[in-house]
Every structure is written in C-alpha cells, then in structure tokens.
Amino acid sequence: GQQLNQSPQSMFIQEGEDVSMNCTSSSIFNTWLWYKQDPGEGPVLLIALYKAGELTSNGRLTAQFGITRKDSFLNISASIPSDVGIYFCAGQYNNAGNMLTFGGGTRLMVKP
C-alpha cells in the first residue's frame, strides 16, 4: 500500500545532539501527525499539525507542516536516552475519516 517517504531510516547519535527527520508525499494531506513507537507498544501521538506552514512544539520536539502540504519535518533538540524508539509520520485526509497513511519510520538510537 501507499506509504510516505520518511528519512532517514535510522540514526545513531550522541546524547545531547539535535535530530532532524522528514517525510514527503506525492499527495496533499490536510493533517500531519508524528508518532513514537517503543518496542512491543502501539504508536503514541507526539505532535499534530493542521495548517500549511504551521510550526508546533511539544517540549524538545518541534514539527512543521510543509507549505506545499506534501511534507513535514520533526526536530528533537538535546536528545536524551529515552528518545530511543521509532518515529513515524502519518498523513490524514479531511474526507477519509481516521484513515492514516504512515511513513516507513525513523529508528533513533542515542548513545549516552
């Protein structure tokens, strides 16, 4: 099925470093969402974006809804060991209910 193009696929960084990941699509979405998934768990919502150009923060996390509505990025500042996990972007259409289209995920590993 269709998936968003998410990059990078994995990152191995030092604690304290900043992280940036992004997601692109060939389709326009009305809402962009960023989730984090820990092993054996379901995805947990981090940030939701509703308007093109919108920049939203949640603690050390900042995400932006691209102007073209076909992309989004997520930044994590001053990474800590508990940031380890898989980050997924997801796009949502207004007329498709809660059907989400997910990216392939970015696996983040943090070295203390």
Added chain:
Amino acid sequence: DAGVTQSPTHLIKTRGQHVTLRCSPISGHKSVSWYQQVLGQGPQFIFQYYEKEERGRGNFPDRFSARQFPNYSSELNVNALLLGDSALYLCASSLAFFRQGTEAFFGQGTRLTVV
C-alpha cells in the same frame, strides 16, 4: 482513564486457521480503526468503523473482516491465515469520524504469529 485495550496481546496460529482480535476503545470514543504493522514497516490501514458502520477499507483481501458492536468495541477477523499475516495488529480509537483535533489513539497491539 483506560486507554485503548486490545486482546489477546500475543497469539500463535497455524496456517489455514481463523483468528479473532478484540479492541475496546477509549470511553466515549465512537470510531475504531484497525492497522496491520509488519516488522520493520509502518502501520497499514485495514478498516475503519464509526457508529457501527464500516466507513473505510484498505487494500486487504476479503479474508479480513471486522465489525463494531453497540458498545463501540470492535473485532477483527482473519480467515484462512497465511504466513504473511504475521504482524502486529493495532487498534486505534477516536472521538468522531473525522474532526481536526480528534486524533486517533492506539492500543498496544496484538502480536499474531502464523506458523
């Protein structure tokens, strides 16, 4: 408040068998969606139900079916299991069919292994 609860958490089935997975949404949520997550990939949409009616279906074969009950809980059924059906099955609930600001919240998933 309890989150989205799924049962069982793990199960092992043999090829050709049938399986039923269950989901209880967050209290007050009327919409339930099902996703399949194969190892190493993002979740793939299977079904969406709102007010006991199917409102969307992903690109999955007819072996997959679901329903939503009057109390808004839901079941996902898979017939004639194949090895490729091995995956984490996620249930998500939301307050409404779609309204910006009413995002989907996921359960912990059911890990299905087909041998």
